[in-house]
Amino acid sequence: MEAEEFIEKLKELLGRNLLEYHIGRRNRVFVKVKNGYHRDVVSWFQEMQAHLSVISSVDLGDELELVYHFEIRPLEVGLKTSASKAKPHIETISDIYPSAAWYEREAMEMMGIVVVNHPDPRHLFLPDDYTEFPLRRY
Amino acid sequence: MEIEAFLSLFKKPFTVKYPFEPSPAPEGFRGRTEFTDDCVGCGACAAVCPAEAITVRDEGDTRVLKVDHGLCIFCGTCQDTCPWEGIELTEKFEMATLDKETVYDEVEHELIFCEGCGGVITTRKHMEKIQESIKDVGLIDKDRATIENLCTSCKRRHFAKEISEAMSLGS
Amino acid sequence: MDMVVQFGPQHLALAEPERFKVHTEGEKVVDVEVAVGYNHRGIEKLAERKTFEQDILLVERICGICSMSHPVAFTQAVEDIAGVDIPERANYLRMIIAELERIHSHLLWAGIAAEIIGIETLFMYIWKDREYVLDQLEIITGNRNHYAWNTIGGCRKDITEKHIPPLLTALEVVERRTEYYIDAFLRNRTIRARLVGTGILPREDARKLCTVGPTARASGYAVDVRKDDPHLAYDKVDFAEIVLGEGDNMARAKVRLLEILESVKIIRQAAKAIKGLPEGDIAVPVAEIPPGESVGRYEAPRGEVFHYVKSNGTFYPERVKVRAPTYSNIQAVPTMLMGDTLADVPISLASIDPCFCCTDR
Amino acid sequence: MFPYRWPVLIRVSAVRIGDLMDVQPFISVLIVPGLLFTSVMAFLYAGMYRKVRARMQNRRGPPFVQPFYDFIKLLSKDSIKPEKSGMLFTWAPIIALASVLIVPILFPIGGLSFAGDLIVVIYVLNVSAIMLAVGGFSSGSPFGAVGGSREVTQLFAYELPLAISMVAVAVKASSFSLVGIAGAQEAGGMFFYQLPFACIAFLSIIPAKIGLQPFDIPEAEQEILGGPFVEYSGYRLAIFTFANQVKYFVVISLAVILFFWRNWWQFLITGFLLWLLFIFVKIISARVKTDQSFVFFWQYMGILALVDLVRVVI
Numbered sequence: 010m011e012a013e014e015f016i017e018k019l020k021e022l023l024g025r026n027l028l029e030y031h032i033g034r035r036n037r038v039f040v041k042v043k044n045g046y047h048r049d050v051v052s053w054f055q056e057m058q059a060h061l062s063v064i065s066s067v068d069l070g071d072e073l074e075l076v077y078h079f080e081i082r083p084l085e086v087g088l089k090t091s092a093s094k095a096k097p098h099i100e101t102i103s104d105i106y107p108s109a110a111w112y113e114r115e116a117m118e119m120m121g122i123v124v125v126n127h128p129d130p131r132h133l134f135l136p137d138d139y140t141e142f143p144l145r146r147y
Numbered sequence: 148m149e150i151e152a153f154l155s156l157f158k159k160p161f162t163v164k165y166p167f168e169p170s171p172a173p174e175g176f177r178g179r180t181e182f183t184d185d186c187v188g189c190g191a192c193a194a195v196c197p198a199e200a201i202t203v204r205d206e207g208d209t210r211v212l213k214v215d216h217g218l219c220i221f222c223g224t225c226q227d228t229c230p231w232e233g234i235e236l237t238e239k240f241e242m243a244t245l246d247k248e249t250v251y252d253e254v255e256h257e258l259i260f261c262e263g264c265g266g267v268i269t270t271r272k273h274m275e276k277i278q279e280s281i282k283d284v285g286l287i288d289k290d291r292a293t294i295e296n297l298c299t300s301c302k303r304r305h306f307a308k309e310i311s312e313a314m315s316l317g318s
Numbered sequence: 319m320d321m322v323v324q325f326g327p328q329h330l331a332l333a334e335p336e337r338f339k340v341h342t343e344g345e346k347v348v349d350v351e352v353a354v355g356y357n358h359r360g361i362e363k364l365a366e367r368k369t370f371e372q373d374i375l376l377v378e379r380i381c382g383i384c385s386m387s388h389p390v391a392f393t394q395a396v397e398d399i400a401g402v403d404i405p406e407r408a409n410y411l412r413m414i415i416a417e418l419e420r421i422h423s424h425l426l427w428a429g430i431a432a433e434i435i436g437i438e439t440l441f442m443y444i445w446k447d448r449e450y451v452l453d454q455l456e457i458i459t460g461n462r463n464h465y466a467w468n469t470i471g472g473c474r475k476d477i478t479e480k481h482i483p484p485l486l487t488a489l490e491v492v493e494r495r496t497e498y499y500i501d502a503f504l505r506n507r508t509i510r511a512r513l514v515g516t517g518i519l520p521r522e523d524a525r526k527l528c529t530v531g532p533t534a535r536a537s538g539y540a541v542d543v544r545k546d547d548p549h550l551a552y553d554k555v556d557f558a559e560i561v562l563g564e565g566d567n568m569a570r571a572k573v574r575l576l577e578i579l580e581s582v583k584i585i586r587q588a589a590k591a592i593k594g595l596p597e598g599d600i601a602v603p604v605a606e607i608p609p610g611e612s613v614g615r616y617e618a619p620r621g622e623v624f625h626y627v628k629s630n631g632t633f634y635p636e637r638v639k640v641r642a643p644t645y646s647n648i649q650a651v652p653t654m655l656m657g658d659t660l661a662d663v664p665i666s667l668a669s670i671d672p673c674f675c676c677t678d679r
Numbered sequence: 680m681f682p683y684r685w686p687v688l689i690r691v692s693a694v695r696i697g698d699l700m701d702v703q704p705f706i707s708v709l710i711v712p713g714l715l716f717t718s719v720m721a722f723l724y725a726g727m728y729r730k731v732r733a734r735m736q737n738r739r740g741p742p743f744v745q746p747f748y749d750f751i752k753l754l755s756k757d758s759i760k761p762e763k764s765g766m767l768f769t770w771a772p773i774i775a776l777a778s779v780l781i782v783p784i785l786f787p788i789g790g791l792s793f794a795g796d797l798i799v800v801i802y803v804l805n806v807s808a809i810m811l812a813v814g815g816f817s818s819g820s821p822f823g824a825v826g827g828s829r830e831v832t833q834l835f836a837y838e839l840p841l842a843i844s845m846v847a848v849a850v851k852a853s854s855f856s857l858v859g860i861a862g863a864q865e866a867g868g869m870f871f872y873q874l875p876f877a878c879i880a881f882l883s884i885i886p887a888k889i890g891l892q893p894f895d896i897p898e899a900e901q902e903i904l905g906g907p908f909v910e911y912s913g914y915r916l917a918i919f920t921f922a923n924q925v926k927y928f929v930v931i932s933l934a935v936i937l938f939f940w941r942n943w944w945q946f947l948i949t950g951f952l953l954w955l956l957f958i959f960v961k962i963i964s965a966r967v968k969t970d971q972s973f974v975f976f977w978q979y980m981g982i983l984a985l986v987d988l989v990r991v992v993i
Contacts, residue, residue, distance in 0.1 A: 065639035
């Protein structure tokens with residue numbers, strides 16, 4: 010599946026909720042999806058046996074963004090959703106991809122994103138009594 | 148594995164009796180960072196060092212460049228950046244010491260000061276190198292040479308004054 | 319009597335601090351709790367404070383034995399953002415050092431595995447032969463580890479004509495010895511008794527938990543970044559991707575040892591290729607990094623190293639996200655240990671070739 | 680002022696004691712096969728073990744007297760007694776050492792001997808093995824406990840074939856004393872070709888008895904951090920390791936006496952050669968798991984020893 014074809018499929022699946030997309034070099038694709046719709050995309054990825062590499066968390070100033078990095082051969086897809094800093098609630102995908110649990114725990118403790126109904130929201134790397142969010146920039 | 152274990156009973160051991168026998172590092176080894184005589188004290192290495200191991204301090208009329216081997220990660224970035232091979236990574240690696248204070252290398256350079264405001268311009272050697280590099284570019288001319296003992300801000304003021312005079316004369 | 323044995327932060331079998339609370343009934347393992355974070359140094363935060371060039375050397379020091387994987391992944395991500403194509407010779411140079419590092423990292427693992435199951439002699443032999451590779455790396459790059467080999471736009475040093483002959487002789491020795499170790503691992507009865515059938519990771523779990531590297535390939539889940547997303551010059555050399563099916567400790571050992579032979583083949587082809595290329599053309603100057611984001615992936619000895627870099631136009635990166643292979647492999651350890659006896663725990667833990675300092679960053 | 684009277688006093692008392700009672704038991708207990716000789720041999724065996732192992736691994740290895748240096752160093756270090764550990768924590772190493780030192784006194788090279796000393800040897804060697812387990816349990820650490828329980832399970836594993844092969848030898852030499860067995864071998868030739876199965880069974884048990892690979896499961900340092908030894912330090916650890924080193928020497932020479940005896944100097948040489956063989960086996964084998972060692976001892980070795988016992992009895 011090539012990049013353009015992948016984007017078409019996404020447009021069908023999401024319509025207006027596909028906010029923006031960008032095709033980079035060496036078929037790196039970045040797709041921004043409205044918060045809440047990313048679970049359908051992830052389940053579609055799961056059907057295509059995509060490989061979840063990691064979930065990164067980025068501080069956009071007034072919003073907190075989660076980037077789900079999937080490898081759907083030959084594409085390298087970065088699925089992005091974001092939530093406002095006031096109410097940073099994003100749905101978990103650990104029921105679809107079990108290994109996402111740890112990446113989401115790290116995003117929670119480092120960036121302060123609240124992952125809704127996460128099975129085990131304890132701290133992962135930082136000590137339990139550490140309350141600030143070190144990776145926030147603004 | 149059994150045969151080799153038995154045979155190696157009669158072979159010479161593979162291990163070297165370091166430190167009783169010397170075990171020199173190969174050529175090109177990134178070891179102890181040291182300033183050479185070509186160092187002009189410009190401070191480019193300090194700006195580039197990832198571990199901020201090189202510090203530049205202006206004391207009175209000398210500028211002291213110091214590389215602290217406790218912080219240095221021996222990556223060679225300074226050596227690659229220095230335009231005049233003023234700093235290099237030697238092949239010495241035996242830096243163990245009991246006194247943390249001795250683990251550094253230092254070099255001092257004489258500073259020159261600005262006539263306008265008395266601030267530091269740069270080291271004398273660095274100024275010579277600059278003139279040398281722009282000499283063959285043909286910029287140096289007689290009256291220009293008088294200006295180079297001004298620091299950058301004074302120079303700017305000087306040129307601004309020169310231009311404003313020329314404009315007022317012209318209009 | 320069920321007991322909680324703690325393979326604590328300081329344990330002989332684990333070279334680095336990581337805590338595994340193993341709940342056992344008698345000697346059989348029932349449940350494993352993993353605690354990470356003892357080695358967290360906040361490298362991602364620090365990376366935002368340094369320039370791109372300095373970050374390469376910072377990222378190189380995330381891990382001691384895979385100190386070529388992080389810089390390559392990072393520089394490739396930044397080069398993608400800058401839209402720079404590095405010279406072909408630089409690609410080959412990076413690949414040679416990457417494969418040399420894979421050889422010495424796999425040899426290191428094989429030695430430690432032998433030492434954990436009790437054969438100290440094999441440990442001594444394997445680490446003796448590893449010295450040949452490390453000496454070559456020291457001669458070429460200036461250091462046994464932390465090669466400072468990359469810069470944005472290419473490499474900082476070159477492999478000249480006089481480096482190649484000693485490199486090829488060292489490879490011959492390593493190849494001959496690796497074949498000898500493969501035979502030793504497979505034929506020695508006591509090693510087979512300890513490795514075969516312990517720490518089994520079925521293919522389905524390997525795929526579901528998205529494990530990477532030799533741990534996944536030994537269970538039949540074929541992921542290899544060198545084949546899936548060819549970077550450096552991997553598409554210009556031919557080598558086999560080792561995929562086995564048993565998924566036990568012996569399979570993981572076999573995958574790693576066979577991969578050494580593949581790496582030797584790759585280096586030979588690369589050494590022949592750079593003879594034809596002009597010497598010295600190893601880097602392209604990169605003026606500035608435009609705002610953008612990209613992903614750098616690299617097949618480290620332990621698995622896929624993943625760097626997500628976001629730049630904001632200045633000389634300092636906006637965000638650097640690093641994910642080391644052990645971060646995903648470690649989540650497969652509980653399924654691996656289930657049902658084994660206490661004596662198998664250290665060797666099964668070591669069989670994913672864990673690098674906890676990479677995991678914690 | 681140096682007390683000049685002392686040398687005179689010693690000379691006079693030695694003469695009086697000399698004719699008062701027989702000096703020979705003191706010598707055999709304290710010097711020849713007893714304390715002095717055994718400790719020297721134990722240190723030599725341990726030193727050789729480390730040197731030969733190193734040479735086989737292309738390493739230089741420590742000097743021969745390294746175990747002696749270690750012993751002295753450990754004595755100078757302070758010995759920490761864990762809070763939760765019981766009183767036996769201190770006594771376990773001492774009893775282990777004492778029990779192991781008794782055995783060489785019964786050796787036929789000028790030592791004491793009486794009718795049933797083979798039974799004493801079997802019993803006393805077990806005491807030292809049990810003391811290792813007791814030391815592990817009393818140290819209060821889970822690793823010590825696991826090490827202790829492994830030591831006991833391994834004790835059961837190799838006890839059966841060991842006892843059977845010893846009984847086979849005793850029945851063959853029709854005497855339960857080491858001197859008797861040695862005498863029978865001097866007369867009728869070495870036992871190892873007369874009782875080959877019992878010999879194989881006995882030799883294969885030795886690594887488990889003295890804790891060498893492939894059966895050093897109790898002290899598996901990688902898995903349970905040295906098992907019983909984990910909480911020991913200072914002089915207690917010195918005594919325990921010395922007891923272990925003495926066990927190396929004692930068990931090897933026991934094997935030589937039971938199966939390869941001709942005369943006393945040949946006893947020393949075969950001891951060293953046998954020890955070389957065990958070092959060689961140690962460095963080329965990995966550590967098996969407890970259940971595998973159990974199967975190995977009970978099935979294979981048990982039957983072998985039984986075959987020889989039956990052969991001898993009929």
